[in-house]
Amino acid sequence: MARISAEVAAQVIDSLADHGVAVVDEALPPELVDALWSRARRQPIDDFAFGGVGRGNDRLHESLRNDRILWLDPDDAITRSYFDWIESLRNELNRTLFLGLFEYECHLAWYPAGSFYQRHRDAFRGGASRRVSTVLYLNRAWASDDGGALVLYAPSASEPDAQGSRTVAPIYGRLVVFLSEEVPHEVLPAQRSRYSIAGWFRSA
Ligand code: OGA
Numbered sequence: 001m002a003r004i005s006a007e008v009a010a011q012v013i014d015s016l017a018d019h020g021v022a023v024v025d026e027a028l029p030p031e032l033v034d035a036l037w038s039r040a041r042r043q044p045i046d047d048f049a050f051g052g053v054g055r056g057n058d059r060l061h062e063s064l065r066n067d068r069i070l071w072l073d074p075d076d077a078i079t080r081s082y083f084d085w086i087e088s089l090r091n092e093l094n095r096t097l098f099l100g101l102f103e104y105e106c107h108l109a110w111y112p113a114g115s116f117y118q119r120h121r122d123a124f125r126g127g128a129s130r131r132v133s134t135v136l137y138l139n140r141a142w143a144s145d146d147g148g149a150l151v152l153y154a155p156s157a158s159e160p161d162a163q164g165s166r167t168v169a170p171i172y173g174r175l176v177v178f179l180s181e182e183v184p185h186e187v188l189p190a191q192r193s194r195y196s197i198a199g200w201f202r203s204a
């Protein structure tokens, strides 16, 4: 069963505890990333819905984003392994950081050329919702002029102009984990098709 290695778990936990953000390359078994990518690339375009049309909070974001999404099913054979791996991450986060995470949902996001997602947070403090966000990238041979970078702003920075930000390219197999309520972020316009699996852990 796919599960997180001790080394990757330590990287995610230390960085999350210190900075509210962790960026880890090759965090998952490569064959799992390949299986997710072959699943993603075979997905008919018509199966994707516009992001922001769907569950609860997402409606807030309708004008902010133009990616297209497909919610993933934990019982699907390929995504099952991903959910298994995520479950092992959840256990590590709960064991070490006492986050009390109990539920996870994720979607495949497709950003056709020209798509973006403006600066936002994935959750609002005090809301009964998302605590930790994950994003796994599935873009082979991504060049810097392909755009589509994820910009993560400093957790405590007051809006609108944050001091200090970090720009992360959406390269194949890279996993980003961050605190949903703390970290404002945005996706810069992608110059070519860009795929990611974005997910959220909730607490009670
Ligand atoms: C999101 C999000 C980032 C990305 O779906 O909320 O911020 O890089 N995605 O895909």
Ligand code: MN
Residues within 6 Å of the ligand: 120, 121, 122, 185
């Ligand atoms: Mn987001």
